[in-house]
Amino acid sequence: MRDYKLEISRVVRSKEKARASYDRLSRWYDLLSGRFERRYRDAGLRMLDARKGEVVLEIGFGTGNCILALANAVGAEGKVCGIDISPGMCSVAETKLRKAGLSDRVNLQCGDAARLPFESGLFDAILMSFTLELFDTPEIPVVLDECRRVLKSGGRICVVAMSRGGKQGPILRLYEWFHKKLPSYVDCRPIFAEKMMDDAGFHIRNVVSMNMWGLPVEIVLAQKQT
Numbered sequence: 001m002r003d004y005k006l007e008i009s010r011v012v013r014s015k016e017k018a019r020a021s022y023d024r025l026s027r028w029y030d031l032l033s034g035r036f037e038r039r040y041r042d043a044g045l046r047m048l049d050a051r052k053g054e055v056v057l058e059i060g061f062g063t064g065n066c067i068l069a070l071a072n073a074v075g076a077e078g079k080v081c082g083i084d085i086s087p088g089m090c091s092v093a094e095t096k097l098r099k100a101g102l103s104d105r106v107n108l109q110c111g112d113a114a115r116l117p118f119e120s121g122l123f124d125a126i127l128m129s130f131t132l133e134l135f136d137t138p139e140i141p142v143v144l145d146e147c148r149r150v151l152k153s154g155g156r157i158c159v160v161a162m163s164r165g166g167k168q169g170p171i172l173r174l175y176e177w178f179h180k181k182l183p184s185y186v187d188c189r190p191i192f193a194e195k196m197m198d199d200a201g202f203h204i205r206n207v208v209s210m211n212m213w214g215l216p217v218e219i220v221l222a223q224k225q226t
């Protein structure tokens, strides 16, 4: 049987280049793609359904739109942590939080999510929106293992990702061609999020398929086994 992971394009860009590229993008991100990706992020937030008093982590929080929504959802008695590799993104997100008066319930860290700087069993829920696709194929299980480690038993994880799972139309093939030719600019690539989360030992609870200009998007809600 063919290994589905071999069908995913590899990521050739280094972490340093990813950091530099998101730093450059950070001031324009909301204008360029933040608004268009909102539908999918919001669907992920709804599926994760963060509640009052929960401790929640977002990986690759970007300009902080979901961090803000999560901070409102968990309330003053909850806590939101975030990790992002780009100092530029961290600074944009911190400014938004300060303006919204929510900094006291949020802890943002700048770093690589392949090694999460959090103790085991800390979080009720984790959100990852358009970020798991940025890790190279062998590193995706490492990131998901880290997520499992820092989740409480029974904790939830929601991944919003471009999907390689469904039918491969011409737009998807064209997008993958651009990813191969211009890996520094077209950095995300479609992955098998549900399969990879299942392989990582999560219990899949719900999968919603959406479409972004002909590109399939998968929103997967899963749970750490109790």
Ligand SMILES: C[S@@+](CC[C@H](N)C(=O)[O-])C[C@H]1O[C@@H](n2cnc3c(N)ncnc32)[C@H](O)[C@@H]1O
Binding pocket: 015, 018, 019, 022, 034, 037, 041, 059, 060, 061, 062, 063, 065, 083, 084, 085, 086, 089, 111, 112, 113, 114, 128, 129, 130, 131, 134
């Ligand atoms: C495509 S953006 C998505 C931002 C946000 N989640 C959203 O949906 O608007 C990906 C984010 O992941 C961050 N990122 C990329 N590689 C990372 C890594 N190895 N560890 C942590 N964050 C990373 C980038 O800096 C960027 O902010």
